[in-house]
Amino acid sequence: xxxxxxxxxxxxxxxxxxxxxxxxxxxxxxxxxxxxxxxxxxxxxxxxxxxxxxxxxxxxxxxxxxxxxxxxxxxxxxxxxxxxxxxxxxxxxxxxxxxxxxxxxxxxxxxxxxxxxxxxxxxxxxxxxxxxxxxxxxxxxxxxxxxxxxxxxxxxxxxxxxxxxxxxxxxxxxxxxxxxxxxxxxxxxxxxxxxxxxxxxxxxxxxxxxxxxxxxxxxxxxxxxxxxxxxxxxxxxxxxxxxxxxxxxxxxxxxxxxxxxxxxxxxxxxxxxxxxxxxxxxxxxxxxxxxxxxxxxxxxxxxxxxxxxxxxxxxxxxxxxxxxxxxxxxxxxxxxxxxxxxxxxxxxxxxxxxxxxxxxxxxxxxxxxxxxxxxxxxxxxxxxxxxxxxxxxxxxxxxxxxxxxxxxxxxxxxxxxxxxxxxxxxxxxxxxxxxxxxxxxxxxxxxxxxxxxxxxxxxxxxxxxxxxxxxxxxxxxxxxxxxxxxxxxxxxxxxxxxxxxxxxxxxxxxxxxxxxxxxxxxxxxxxxxxxxxxxxxxxxxxxxxxxxxxxxxxxxxxxxxxxxxxxxxxxxxxxxxxxxxxxxxxxxxxxxxxxxxxxxxxxxxxxxxxxxxxxxxxxxxxxxxxxxxxxxxxxxxxxxxxxxxxxxxx
RNA sequence: GCCGCAGUAGCUCAGGGGUAGAGCAACUGAUUCGUAAUCAGUAGGUCCGGGGUUCAAAUCCCUGUUGCGGCACCA
Numbered sequence: 210x211x212x213x214x215x216x217x218x219x220x221x222x223x224x225x226x227x228x229x230x231x232x233x234x235x236x237x238x239x240x241x242x243x244x245x246x247x248x249x250x251x252x253x254x255x256x257x258x259x260x261x262x263x264x265x266x267x268x269x270x271x272x273x274x275x276x277x278x279x280x281x282x283x284x285x286x287x288x289x290x291x292x293x294x295x296x297x298x299x300x301x302x303x304x305x306x307x308x309x310x311x312x313x314x315x316x317x318x319x320x321x322x323x324x325x326x327x328x329x330x331x332x333x334x335x336x337x338x339x340x341x342x343x344x345x346x347x348x349x350x351x352x353x354x355x356x357x358x359x360x361x362x363x364x365x366x367x368x369x370x371x372x373x374x375x376x377x378x379x380x381x382x383x384x385x386x387x388x389x390x391x392x393x394x395x396x397x398x399x400x401x402x403x404x405x406x407x408x409x410x411x412x413x414x415x416x417x418x419x420x421x422x423x424x425x426x427x428x429x430x431x432x433x434x435x436x437x438x439x440x441x442x443x444x445x446x447x448x449x450x451x452x453x454x455x456x457x458x459x460x461x462x463x464x465x466x467x468x469x470x471x472x473x474x475x476x477x478x479x480x481x482x483x484x485x486x487x488x489x490x491x492x493x494x495x496x497x498x499x500x501x502x503x504x505x506x507x508x509x510x511x512x513x514x515x516x517x518x519x520x521x522x523x524x525x526x527x528x529x530x531x532x533x534x535x536x537x538x539x540x541x542x543x544x545x546x547x548x549x550x551x552x553x554x555x556x557x558x559x560x561x562x563x564x565x566x567x568x569x570x571x572x573x574x575x576x577x578x579x580x581x582x583x584x585x586x587x588x589x590x591x592x593x594x595x596x597x598x599x600x601x602x603x604x605x606x607x608x609x610x611x612x613x614x615x616x617x618x619x620x621x622x623x624x625x626x627x628x629x630x631x632x633x634x635x636x637x638x639x640x641x642x643x644x645x646x647x648x649x650x651x652x653x654x655x656x657x658x659x660x661x662x663x664x665x666x667x668x669x670x671x672x673x674x675x676x677x678x679x680x681x682x683x684x685x686x687x688x689x690x691x692x693x694x695x696x697x698x699x700x701x702x703x704x705x706x707x708x709x710x711x712x713x714x715x716x717x718x719x720x721x722x723x724x725x726x727x728x729x730x731x732x733x734x735x736x737x738x739x740x741x742x743x744x745x746x747x748x749x750x751x752x753x754x755x756x757x758x759x760x761x762x763x764x765x766x767x768x769x770x771x772x773x774x775x776x777x778x779x780x781x782x783x784x785x786x787x788x789x790x791x792x793x794x795x796x797x798x799x800x801x802x803x804x805x806x807x808x809x810x811x812x813x814x815x816x817x818x819x820x821x822x823x824x825x826x827x828x829x830x831x832x833x834x835x836x837x838x839x840x841x842x843x844x845x846x847x848x849x850x851x852x853x854x855x856x857x858x859x
Numbered sequence: 860g861c862c863g864c865a866g867u868a869g870c871u872c873a874g875g876g877g878u879a880g881a882g883c884a885a886c887u888g889a890u891u892c893g894u895a896a897u898c899a900g901u902a903g904g905u906c907c908g909g910g911g912u913u914c915a916a917a918u919c920c921c922u923g924u925u926g927c928g929g930c931a932c933c934a
C-alpha cells in the first residue's frame with residue numbers, strides 16, 4: 210500500500226498519513242493535550258478504542274471527557290472496575306455482565322452470600338484504589354475456544370456460557386486491566402484512571418441471569434458515574450428532588466389517600482384525594498360527552514362462561530380474581546377489563562349500520578391480581594379505574610374514529626399539563642390471530658389515521674397485541690420521565706369471539722370493528738403521575754382545596770366567614786381558618802399544604818370589604834375588592850372543559 | 860413471584876439483651892399578632908403478627924405479613 214490515508218476531522222479539515230495509524234496517534238498528531246485527554250476515538254460514527262488502527266479514509270472524532278459519547282465509555286469502564294474490585298474483595302464471586310446504562314452502570318455477580326450496604330462502601334473504596342492504580346486497559350483477541358477454556362478453568366461458568374453462544378470461528382475480545390481481565394466487546398478508555406472520581410455505588414438488587422425468571426438470580430450492583438464531581442452532585446440532587454415529589458410521600462403529607470395491609474393494592478381515598486379524583490373524572494366525562502360518547506356501567510362479577518368465550522379466562526386467568534357462588538355451582542370472575550361487558554350491551558339489541566359508530570365509555574372499575582412485587586403506591590395497584598371506552602364501528606370508519614380520538618386525547622393531555630407526547634405504533638407480533646391481509650388493513654388504517662391527525666410516530670415492529678395493532682401515547686413529565694398512558698387498540702378479534710354483529714345496508718349481518726381506547730389509562734396511576742408531575746402544586750382548577758380564607762385577628766372572623774361563604778356559593782373549594790394563630794404560621798401551614806390561594810383578611814380588609822390574596826409560590830399579596838377577587842378566582846378556577854366541577858365536601 | 864433491606868407514638872426518626880426516646884403533630888392554657896414555625900404545660904406505645912432462645916427480648920433466632928429497591932410481570 211503506497212496510497213496515503215485521509216482522516217477527516219470534525220471541523221472538516223483533513224489530515225494525510227502515509228501509513229495506517231491508531232486513534233491515539235491521530236490524537237497525538239493534533240496536540241499533546243488532546244492525546245492526554247483522549248478516551249476513545251469515534252470512527253465513522255462508531256466509538257472504538259484509541260488503539261484501533263485506521264487503514265482507510267474515514268471521519269474521526271477524538272472522544273474526550275466532554276464528548277457526548279464520553280459518559281458511556283466512562284460508565285462502561287466503571288463497570289469493569291467494579292467487577293475487579295468485587296473479585297479482589299470476594300474471591301470466588303463469578304462475574305457475568307456489566308453494561309453502561311442511563312445515568313450509570315451495573316454489574317451482575319453470582320455469589321452465595323448477599324452483598325450488604327457495608328460491602329458497598331468497601332467495594333467503592335476498592336474501586337477508587339483501582340482507579341488510582343491507573344492500570345492500562347489492554348484489548349486482546351482470543352479464539353472462542355481459548356476463551357471458553359480460560360473461563361471454565363477459572364470457575365467463571367456464566368462467562369463461559371456467554372462465550373459458548375458465540376460462533377466458534379469468531380474471534381472474541383477480552384480486556385485486561387492489571388492482573389484482572391473480562392470478556393468484553395469494548396470500547397474502553399486507555400486506562401482505569403480515566404474513570405475519574407465522580408462515581409458512587411447506589412444499591413444492590415436481585416436480577417435474573419439473562420433476564421429470565423426461570424434462571425438463577427444474580428446480585429446486581431448499581432452505580433452512577435459522571436464526568437466530574439459537579440455533575441455527580443447535580444445528579445444526586447436531582448434524585449433528592451424526585452424523592453420529594455414522590456406521590457406516596459405527597460399523598461400522605463397532603464392527606465390525599467393511604468394504603469394499608471388489609472387491602473393490599475387498593476387505595477383508601479381521603480376527602481382531598483377523592484376531590485382531586487372526581488375533578489379529573491368530571492373533566493373527562495365532560496370531554497367524552499362533547500366527543501359523542503355514551504357512558505355505561507357494567508358488572509364487577511361476571512360468570513366464567515363469558516370470560517371463557519372472550520378468551521380472558523384462558524389467556525389472562527392467572528391475573529384474575531375468581532370467586533365461587535351458589536355453593537360452588539358457579540364460578541365468577543371479577544372483571545379485569547371492560548370489553549366483555551361492553552360487548553354485552555352492544556349485543557342487547559339488534560344494531561343497524563345506522564347506529565354506528567357507537568362510542569361506549571365507562572369509568573370501569575377493574576381488578577387484576579398483579580404479582581406482589583409489582584405493586585407500587587397508587588401507580589400499580591390491584592383495584593383501579595380505567596377511563597375506558599370501546600368504539601364499535603365499521604372498518605371504513607376506523608381512520609376517522611381514530612383521528613378524532615387522537616385529537617381528543619392530545620387535547621386532554623394538554624389540559625392536564627402535558628405537552629411532550631411521543632406516539633408509537635405497535636405492529637403485528639410473531640404470535641397473532643387473523644390473516645396477514647387483515648393485519649395489513651388494520652395497520653394501514655391506524656397509520657393513515659395518525660398521518661391525517663398530523664402526528665409524528667415511531668413504529669415498533671412485533672410489539673402489538675395478539676389480536677391487533679395498537680397506538681401508544683407516552684407522556685414526559687416535569688422531570689423528564691416518560692409514562693405510557695393512553696392507547697388505541699384495533700381489535701377485529703373480540704367481535705368474532707363473542708359473536709357480535711350489526712345489520713348492514715345490504716340487510717346482512719356484519720362484524721363491527723372494536724377500538725379499545727383509554728386516555729388516562731388507570732385513574733389511580735394517572736393521578737399518581739400528576740402528583741409527581743406537579744410536585745403536589747396543582748393548577749387552581751385541580752387543587753383539592755383551592756383557597757383558604759384566614760384571619761389576622763379574631764376581629765375579622767365574621768367577615769372571613771362571609772368571604773368563605775361567598776366563595777363556596779360560587780363553587781370555589783374554599784376552607785376557613787379562624788384559629789387564633791399568627792398569620793405567619795397559618796400562611797406557612799397552608800403553603801406547605803400547597804393550597805394555591807390564601808385569602809387573608811384583617812381589620813383593614815373587614816372595614817374596606819377587600820381581601821389580600823396570596824398565590825402559592827409568590828411573595829407578594831394583591832389587595833382586591835371582595836367582588837373583584839371572587840370574580841377573578843371563579844374565572845381562574847374554571848375547568849378547561851367548561852364543566853362546573855363540584856363543591857368541596859368540606 | 861424472585862433477591863436484598865426494613866417495619867418503634869398520628870408523622871419523621873433515634874435506641875440494638877436489663878422496665879421505651881426526640882422533634883413535629885394532638886390536647887390544655889396564655890398570647891389577638893399584617894403574610895412560611897409565639898410561649899408554657901399535658902397526654903400519647905401489643906417496639907408489625909406468631910413461635911423460639913434466655914433469669915430477662917423492641918433488641919438474638921425461626922416463621923408469617925406488609926412496605927421499600929431492583930428483577931420478572933404490566934393482557
